[in-house]
Amino acid sequence: MVTVLERDSELRQRAWDAAANVVDPEIPVLTIADLGVLRDVVLDGEHVEVAITPTYSGCPAMNMIALEIELALERAGFRQPKVRTVLSPAWTTDWMSEEGRRKLHAYGVAPPQASSSRRALFGEQAVACPQCGSNNTELLSEFGSTSCKALWRCKACREPFDYFKCH
Amino acid sequence: MTVANINVSETPLVLYALRRADDALILGHRLSELCGHAPMMEEDMALSNVALDLIGQARELYTYAAKVEGKDNDEDKLAYLRDVRQYRNLLLVEQPNGDFAQTLVRQFFYSAFADLYWRAMMNSRDTTLAAIAAKSEKETAYHLRHVSEWIIRLGDGTEESHARAQAAIDHLWAFTGEMFAVDDGERALIHAGIAIDPETLRGRWMTTLSDIVSEATLVLPQSDWMQQGGRSGRHSEHLGHLLSELQSMQRTFPGQTW
Numbered sequence: 001m002v003t004v005l006e007r008d009s010e011l012r013q014r015a016w017d018a019a020a021n022v023v024d025p026e027i028p029v030l031t032i033a034d035l036g037v038l039r040d041v042v043l044d045g046e047h048v049e050v051a052i053t054p055t056y057s058g059c060p061a062m063n064m065i066a067l068e069i070e071l072a073l074e075r076a077g078f079r080q081p082k083v084r085t086v087l088s089p090a091w092t093t094d095w096m097s098e099e100g101r102r103k104l105h106a107y108g109v110a111p112p113q114a115s116s117s118r119r120a121l122f123g124e125q126a127v128a129c130p131q132c133g134s135n136n137t138e139l140l141s142e143f144g145s146t147s148c149k150a151l152w153r154c155k156a157c158r159e160p161f162d163y164f165k166c167h
Numbered sequence: 168m169t170v171a172n173i174n175v176s177e178t179p180l181v182l183y184a185l186r187r188a189d190d191a192l193i194l195g196h197r198l199s200e201l202c203g204h205a206p207m208m209e210e211d212m213a214l215s216n217v218a219l220d221l222i223g224q225a226r227e228l229y230t231y232a233a234k235v236e237g238k239d240n241d242e243d244k245l246a247y248l249r250d251v252r253q254y255r256n257l258l259l260v261e262q263p264n265g266d267f268a269q270t271l272v273r274q275f276f277y278s279a280f281a282d283l284y285w286r287a288m289m290n291s292r293d294t295t296l297a298a299i300a301a302k303s304e305k306e307t308a309y310h311l312r313h314v315s316e317w318i319i320r321l322g323d324g325t326e327e328s329h330a331r332a333q334a335a336i337d338h339l340w341a342f343t344g345e346m347f348a349v350d351d352g353e354r355a356l357i358h359a360g361i362a363i364d365p366e367t368l369r370g371r372w373m374t375t376l377s378d379i380v381s382e383a384t385l386v387l388p389q390s391d392w393m394q395q396g397g398r399s400g401r402h403s404e405h406l407g408h409l410l411s412e413l414q415s416m417q418r419t420f421p422g423q424t425w
Contacts, residue, residue, distance in 0.1 A: 057302050058195075058223025085229065088298035092307065141209035142313050143216035151209070161265055 008043055015048045016041045018076035022068045026146045027060050029107040036095025037065065039086055048073055049082040053091045055167070056147035091166045105130050110152065110163040127163050129154035137161075170421045173240055173248045179352030181236045181361055183257065184296070185245065186398055188228030189256035192246055193255075194277060194404070196413050197264060206267055213313060215275070220306040224267025227299045247417035251407045259342035259396040261406040265335065268304040268328065272319045272335035278311040279375045280346045292360040315355030315379045333385050344393025346372075 019041060020033035032038045032052065040051040050069050054062045066083040073081035093112035096104075101111040110130045126135045134156035141151040149162040175181065198218035204385045205211035229242035259277060264270045285307050288300035321332040349357065356362035380387055396402065416423060 056220060056222070056223060056301070057227060057306060058219035058221070060219070087302060088294065090298065091302035092305075141213060142309065143209075143213035145212070147216055147219055151212075165309075 006116060012041055012048075014076060015043065015050070015073060015081075015099050017077055018072045018078075019050050019069050022065060022072050024061055025064045025068075026148075027104070027107070027109065029103045030100050032069075034097050034100030034103065036091065036097070036100075045116060046079060048078045048080070048084070049084055051086045053086050055091050059147050091167070093164065096164075104164060108161060109149070112164045112166045119122045127152055129157060129159065130161055131159050132157040170248060170418050172250045172253065172344060173244050175232075175240060175249065175253065176226055176238065177246070178235070179356055180293075180361065181232050183353060183356055184228050184232035184235065186255040188225045188232060188245070189254050190260050190277075191221045191228065192225035193254070193256045193261035193409065194274075195219070195225060196409060197260065197262075198270075198274075200264060201215055201270065214270070217310050217313070220303075220310070224299065224303050224306070227302075229302050231295050243417070247414045251402055251410055253400060254397075254402065254406060254410070255400065256397050256402075256404055256406075257342065257345050258394055259339065259345065259366055260399070261403060261409060262339060262342065263405055265338075266331055267330035269335040269338065271314055272339050273322065273330065274310065275318050275379070276316045276328070276339060276376075277346075278307060278314055279379075280309045280343075280365075282307045283371055283375075284363070284365070287363040287368065291362070295396065296361065311375075315375075318379050318385070319383045320378070322385040329384065332383065336380070336385060337388055339392045340388040340390065341392060345395050346390075348395060348398060350398070 013128060016038075020031055020038055022032050024030045024032065024035060024037075030031050035055065037052050038050070039053050042049045042051070050073070052062070052065065052069070062085070066085075069083050070081050096112065104111045110127050113125065113127065127139075128135050128138055129137050129152075132154060136155045137152050137153055139150060139156060140153050140160065144151040144162055148164055148167070150165050151160060153160045153165045173276070175185070175186070186403055197219070198214045201211065202215045203211065205214050225246070226242050229245045233240045233242060233245060237404040257277075259273060262269070262273055273380045275392045282304065285300045285304035289297055289304060291300065318332065320326040323329070347369055349365065376387060
């Protein structure tokens with residue numbers, strides 16, 4: 001016999017799994033669980049509310065992610081799911097999973113490094129090229145194709161690459 | 168202009184959030200004007216990214232102001248349906264982009280302040296403002312680093328870039344005093360631990376400026392005459408033009424969404 005409690009936790013897990021598989025539209029190899037954007041799933045009767053945290057204040061991917069979560073939950077059988085944005089504690093790249101870092105690297109984006117100073121001018125940091133692995137790289141632009149990325153170049157293989165900024 | 172302006176009940180906390188939201192929106196909009204027009208591709212992306220961060224911060228602050236006000240307003244109405252005299256931003260952020268030096272000096276003065284300001288506001292007793300601060304300080308640190316490097320490049324660059332950077336500093340200096348102004352309503356919020364006293368940031372702000380500016384072989388003006396008015400809605404002639412572009416779509420097609 002299945003108790004209500006077990007049924008609830010099973011339902012919540014189903015909702016979590018559905019939400020967790022939503023991918024970042026800008027970096028489709030990463031799920032929102034990999035990114036650490038998915039914070040909580042709360043079940044109230046049949047209704048489910050998902051809490052997410054924005055990576056950057058103005059990241060346009062967040063609207064898309066919220067919409068995708070609602071759709072994923074509806075597909076999983078949850079009616080009128082809600083997505084709530086929480087600001088605190090503020091998202092940090094430290095929340096990115098190991099799996100996420102591996103996937104990012106395989107995708108050709110250098111994963112974020114452990115916190116280096118965000119305030120040091122002309123900051124020297126070694127970011128390894130995700131293509132050839134060389135540390136002989138240089139920063140081209142602090143701001144890249146999306147809020148979360150900087151543009152780098154490998155001086156060994158001459159390939160430009162994205163670096164997921166430490167945040 | 169076919170849509171009436173909204174009314175906002177400006178309690179001290181609503182006004183406080185609104186002023187910071189307006190700063191972020193107007194500066195973000197100014198930078199967005201350069202999207203596709205910056206002097207080089209990397210800088211085009213950088214300024215657009217900074218604009219995006221600022222507009223994101225503005226959205227959070229507007230949403231909070233609307234929530235505190237507790238009426239029918241929301242982030243969109245606050246941004247699109249207030250006229251120039253209802254805007255509460257600093258005069259500094261509404262100044263036109265001018266040349267590249269002017270764009271960057273404006274950003275430098277603001278970011279050097281905002282970096283200290285958001286870090287201090289993380290300790291606000293208001294949990295929403297503290298949360299917004301915790302996000303904003305991370306973003307602002309990147310803005311300040313980026314723009315500081317540019318001030319050094321321009322100042323310590325060619326004769327032309329040096330002269331333009333110095334002219335921009337001289338021109339915009341009079342708009343910096345307003346960042347430290349506090350009225351009675353804000354004074355009460357400071358005493359309640361909700362806001363921070365900007366005067367406590369002035370020393371470190373000056374140190375940041377002096378360090379970068381002297382490394383850039385530039386000088387800060389000695390003049391202490393400061394222009395004010397933005398916080399109470401008395402703006403330079405530039406803001407009305409900016410708003411007419413920013414608001415044109417909502418004023419023409421009220422309530423339109425993407």
